[in-house]
Amino acid sequence: MWQQLVAAGLDPKEAQFYLAVLELTRPTVAEAAERAGFSRTNGYDIAKRLLHRGLVTMTEVGPTGRPAGRGRSVLTAADPGVLLNELATRKQLLDGLVPELRAMRDTQGSRPRVRYLEGESGMRTALFETLEWDCPLRGILSMHDLMAVPGAAVMDDYITSRRRRGTPLRVVRSPERETDQGWPTSGTDIRDVRFAPPQHIFTLTTYIGDNAVAIMSSRTENFAMMIESREYARTQANLFEVLWSVSTPAS
Incomplete structure (x- = not known):
């Protein structure tokens, strides 16, 4: 106890x-x-x-x-x-304090912030942090690698949380890295899926927001990286749109 x-x-x-x-x-x-x-x-x-x-x-x-x-x-x-x-007192205090701390953090200038997160716990942290982004998500996902780390149970929790928050996801995946889990285009899961051309195989998973990008490796390199930069996020978003335009809608 x-x-x-x-x-x-x-x-x-x-x-x-x-x-x-x-x-x-x-x-x-x-x-x-x-x-x-x-x-x-x-x-x-x-x-x-x-x-x-x-x-x-x-x-x-x-x-x-x-x-x-x-x-x-x-x-x-x-x-x-x-x-x-x-707990109630602490929450009341934090409810007033967190917005002020975020404002201080946001006024530190335009300098990008990069965080390296190691191992399975780091990848899980990076994954769920994307749910704090107040914007639709773009994703380039390797299902085969996500099923290995952070694993099916964590991904199911993530999808449930994303659906509960009402955050839509457009995602491009490589057919060569698919598994039996599916994750098709779904109105319920607010997910729109396309498949990349055969010559493009992605083992890194990338989530792109308006101001940040989350990158998660395969189990081989076993790391995650959070890059908070509006310019970098815009560049990655533009590259995603190019990839999206040449990818095939899931049937």
Whole structure:
């Protein structure tokens, strides 16, 4: 369960300490730290952070266990709903902050930005980032290579997400790199497919937006690249239109 708490925003030690407080009955910091497998010194540091976040409370109790002016300090776990409140607060903050950060990023000048993303996770990141582009997509796809990396399940998720967002895709593919999966022209999937002339075989997959281009290699080279440049994207879009004009509509 501590892994889920980490995914929700706690660091691993905070998650283990919070679970220890939940499992014990009003433990001291030392008792909770021992249950979590930490030293007492680390326990006090973690308890302080959880107190600040409102995930635990500390009470002074006397020998009978009842509140007293002096005695030992015990911890009580707060309602886990505090995490939901944190998430709502963080989202509200980011909703206002992200547009400002994007505006700052967009005013950095016309200098292009290039990012190299390695491996299967990098290719998946590049693929789904294209869904953030507020424009129709042009694509030159190698189905054979996409089925290998990032794989059929990821591509199905991507298509579902693209359809949900209402983002249309015009795509050119090489017949030599086709597979049994299909991905035909489809009104439901808002996808228009053409096949490149036989002499043109594409193993790189390319997605072209208005201001950026995403490139994904085959498993052999195993990389993705994101190029954010209006001029480069326009050039690639023009080259795509030339290829589109000489390609054959899917039957």
